[in-house]
Amino acid sequence: MDKRTDEFVIHTPSITATKYWPGDMGMFASHAVVFARLIIDEDDYGIQPFMLQMRDVETWRVCPGIKCGDVGPKCGYQAKNNGWASFDNVRIPRTNMMMGICDVTKEGEFSIKGDPRVLYSVMMAIRMQIAGYSGLISMSGLQIAMRYCSVRRQFST
Numbered sequence: 001m002d003k004r005t006d007e008f009v010i011h012t013p014s015i016t017a018t019k020y021w022p023g024d025m026g027m028f029a030s031h032a033v034v035f036a037r038l039i040i041d042e043d044d045y046g047i048q049p050f051m052l053q054m055r056d057v058e059t060w061r062v063c064p065g066i067k068c069g070d071v072g073p074k075c076g077y078q079a080k081n082n083g084w085a086s087f088d089n090v091r092i093p094r095t096n097m098m099m100g101i102c103d104v105t106k107e108g109e110f111s112i113k114g115d116p117r118v119l120y121s122v123m124m125a126i127r128m129q130i131a132g133y134s135g136l137i138s139m140s141g142l143q144i145a146m147r148y149c150s151v152r153r154q155f156s157t
Contacts, residue, residue: 001040003108006094009051010036012086025083026070028057032085033098040108049098052090104109 001008012018016097019025025032055062062068070084097104102112133139 001038001039001094001104001108002091003106006106007091008038008094008097009019010034010050010052010087010090010092011145015086017086019085021071021082022085024081025054025080026083027083027117028081029083030057030060034087036086037098038104038110039057040104040110045102048102050092051096052087054085056122063090090101 017045019034022029022032031051034052035047035048035049037062053063054066054068065088066085068083071082071084074080074082094106100113101115101118102110103121104110
């Protein structure tokens, strides 16, 4: 956090910190909720959500300091335009931090207002849905294979 300008600096320090697989990031997102480490005066307050403008809403060009793109074809999940993103010292106002569970004052004082496990529960629910749907998708493929096996003529008579 830059207390002098009342801004957060979103930065991807290495390729391993690149945001990978966020939904609709590849081509369609104009804004995104970016989960990043909150560091204030060398104190690490863990992962927090920040609202960030990714693209200019008129030209659809990626905003300065942001690199992003599509991850390409995905087996069994083509309807989602998953992407990747990295940030090079992108500055956002302090008020762009989503402060429903915690709060950061202009002076950089951090306080928790609720239970941080709520954020994690949303991600877990989505992961459970993906795991659940994988069985349905496998069964659809098996159904096609079984129907084909039933009517396929193997030898000419």
